[in-house]
Amino acid sequence: MLHPFVARIQPKRVYLTRLALLCALLIVPCVSHAQTVEIHIRIVNGKNGRPIKNETLRVWTTRNHVDADLWPTDATGSVLLKVDGNAQIALDENLNASCRTLPANQQSFQLLYSVAEILNKGISAENTCGTIRVTAKPGELILFERPFTLMEKVKGETPN
Numbered sequence: 001m002l003h004p005f006v007a008r009i010q011p012k013r014v015y016l017t018r019l020a021l022l023c024a025l026l027i028v029p030c031v032s033h034a035q036t037v038e039i040h041i042r043i044v045n046g047k048n049g050r051p052i053k054n055e056t057l058r059v060w061t062t063r064n065h066v067d068a069d070l071w072p073t074d075a076t077g078s079v080l081l082k083v084d085g086n087a088q089i090a091l092d093e094n095l096n097a098s099c100r101t102l103p104a105n106q107q108s109f110q111l112l113y114s115v116a117e118i119l120n121k122g123i124s125a126e127n128t129c130g131t132i133r134v135t136a137k138p139g140e141l142i143l144f145e146r147p148f149t150l151m152e153k154v155k156g157e158t159p160n
Contacts (some may be wrong), residue, residue, distance in 0.1 A: 037085040039118050039139055043077045046099035046129030046144035051077025055145065056094040060109065061087045070094075085119065088112040091143065097152065099129035099144035113141060 041059075043052040055073045061083055071079040083089060092109035102111060113123055122136030127144040136142045 035085040036082050037115065037119060039081050039083060039115060039141060041071075041079045041081060041091070041141045041143065042134075042136075043073050043079075043093075043096075044127075044132065044134055044142060044144050046127045046132055046146045048130075049132040049134070051075070052096060052145055053077055055096060058092040058094060058109065060090045083115055085115055087115045089115060093143075093145050096145035097129075097148050099127050099146055100125050101128055 041057065043055050043057070044050070045052050051073070053073055053075050055077070057071045057073065057079060059069050059071055059079075059081065071081065073079050081089075090109050090112050092107070100111065117123060118136075118141050119139055122138050122140045122142075124134055124136040124142040125144060127133065129144060129146045132144070134142050
């Protein structure tokens, strides 16, 4: 037989334990599943402003660059990605030259873009290949590229 004081406390403890368990069960699914969002990446020719179609982008969502996925651009030079809204992504062009300025000793695949920033205001990378400027809309990342020149191909400066 329980002491009367303990008998009164025990139902409250069971109630609080059950309430805590219920709260944990409701919170864990929200925390464990990252919010997947859609962003558009548009590849534009930095010299003439036309979309670059059939370019294959390598896209990473982590810094280790092991999980790169290949994404071909469509006829409008666009790729639709579904990614974690809290992630950062890195991109590397495959068939064309980049028109981005990179910090010293850094490759294009090491330049990170915040998915949250892309969603909130959009990002339009700088264009070092010409005067073409395109303003990104929220949810859009715009990168500028250009075809390799004949001399770059002869010197073997292309990635192929």
